[in-house]
Amino acid sequence: MHYLDHAATTDLRPEAADEWLRVARATGNASSTHGAGQQARRILEESRERLAAMLGCDPIEVVLTSGGTESVNLAVQGLWRSRPEGSDAILLPDGEHHATLDTVAALAADGARVIAVGLDAVGRIPVDAFAAKVASDGVGVATALMANNEVGTVNDAAALAASAAAARVPLHLDAVAAFGHLPLSFAVLRGDAPAGAGLVALSVAGHKIGAPTGTGALVVARTARLAPLLHGGGQQRGLRSGTQDVAGAAAFAVAAELTIAERASESARLGALRDRLVAGILERVPSAELLGDPDAAGRLPGNAHLLFPGAPSESLLFLLDVAGVSASAGSACQAGIAEPSHVVQALGRSETEARSVIRFTVGRTSTEGDVDAVLAVIGDAYARASGAVR
Template sequence: MTVYLDHAATTPMLPAAITAYADAMSVVGNPASIHSQGQNAKRMLEEAREVVAASVGSDPIEIVFTGGGTESVNLAIKGLWWARSPRTRILAPGGEHHATMDTIEWLERHEGAEVEWIPLDELGRIDLDALRRAIESDPDSVALVTLLAANNEVGTIQPIEAVAALASAHGIPVHVDAVSAYGHIPIDFAGLSAQGISALSISAHKIGGPVGIGALVLSRTATVVPLIHGGGQQRQVRSGTQDVAAAVSFAVAASASIEAMPAETVRLAALRDRLVDGVLTSVPAAVLNGDPNPAGRIASNAHFTFEGCEGDSLLFLLDVAGVSVSTGSACQAGIPEPSHVLRAMGRSEIEARGALRITLGRTNTEPDVDAFLAALPAAYAQAATAGLADRLPGTGAYT
């Protein structure tokens, strides 16, 4: 039986979310139709919107359902950038998720955006002084600031309130990618909005909901240019017939996740600490990445580098042993390149190649952690031997 330790990639759907999804799929009616069946579908949709809104402390009208976290990020960044024309500069930390990086780079190539990557410190946290200097060098040219609430690879929680304070002093909107943080740390969008954060992205499948639905939490005062045009649904921000069944399932998962968060955070932190201690004991060469202070990282995240090993080799060897982990974002899985997050944190290419991310979730227990710890030493020994053989003689480089 496989032990699943890759909850940051996706989470098993909650049984209640599956049931709600199946039940809602049997309901006929377009929520934009004015007949009784359409209005029943609309009622279900809007009740789901209210629950999702409550999970992030926003007004229901501020919830714009999307096809997932990636669309939400694209809508926020492109929409804010287009709406802020003729301002062209985008400020973002290095080490962002590829949904952000690729969106920004597309705007740079095709729309004339000017991109400034703000440095991370050695723990993966944004350099606030560097951000301040970038803003103050020419605040009137900055279209937006965007950053993760918590890094999706190393789990470090970002100081989004401090970032908002720097940006809002100059009227610059801030977008927060909270996909990896949602369900793990409290989110109060009303408070964040008051501090200058205009938009926040979340996704259902990270909290036990279905794949294929997310949301952009968009402040009432924010203006974005839509990606999709059509019927003008959802404040004319995201046109298209809305997926009632997915929204209902999303709401069930959101409610359950937020209710369980206080106790689950404590439980997962204890499992993570057991795992971290076990790794550092059994493989002394391992290096824990991200903030070592438990208060500064997501409770479910443990991220290591094993110098001399390829992270993909470790992943495959552990998979053969019945343990599923990752080297980083699932969006980049199978691409043999160093972790861009670790590179942004100042690590060498060789260090960044030996990355392994273990992320825990509601289905994990102590035996799962123990199974990983039992499989790791042999996998590490084999991967280290292979890594040594692949190096060019007399160099630290790989062939």
């Protein structure tokens, strides 16, 4: 099988799996005061410190969660519930992940006003528009992707954070797609923002970088005002009650350290694989079009997102799958029918175009052979899916 869907989830790192098993074998609740509990506590806090070093924050700012969706929910709902007095609006760029979109929709159903920010043609949040809107009356929470998970476009997170700081609005950054692929430091992005404003929360997920599924974190600035979603034992500064997953934290720390140690060399390797994949596809399917930023500096290294005019995503995905290639339409897929991608539509594309896209994402275990496998079948798959051959 040729797996080119590393943005959906990537292979568990063997070192993270070993660490998970080693720690999971030991009994002990990190909140217990006896020896076994304290041993678990030591491993947990050491893992939190190691994760904090990788995220560029203080250990106390790392709130461990079950993954990206929980982190985003805690950030957006938690900030909203603690929003500054008098504010009634959430700033929501187009093209966000459904974890954010649907959380904001739920808050809107409860009365929140939503202020949208349109994307540019490559899928980037325009800094000027974001800055103008974040400073408008009533904005109590702002959220933004550090990098778009579908088209791979990298946002200017530092500029977005600075504009939120200037407007004294708390900002959540969804870094689920970016972490491990782009340089990232919470402290640097936060800068000298005033207490409770600017970048105050940042979401990451373990399974995107080779840690077990079910691990994740929300970085929450010390000065952030954020209400918990889960109530109970008061663990993790009271922001996320519940017995902590010590083995998951240890495995997440191992995966994060390895990913970040390899980041620069992997970015170059994956960028080269991706470029060969894109060039090969465009040669075999001349009508295909690369969406997102064509400039490698503005795009996640492993991301190739292409429009295949006239070929429904689900037909292409099916034909690729039959040929042993796993890819994605980059959007939620229900009952086998891919929904038109809201991200592609946010780029100014039609609904039909938004139903004719494929995202290929390469990762740690990807090889030249995976690229060759796509190139061997894509021309025929496109001809069939677009109806040129039956």
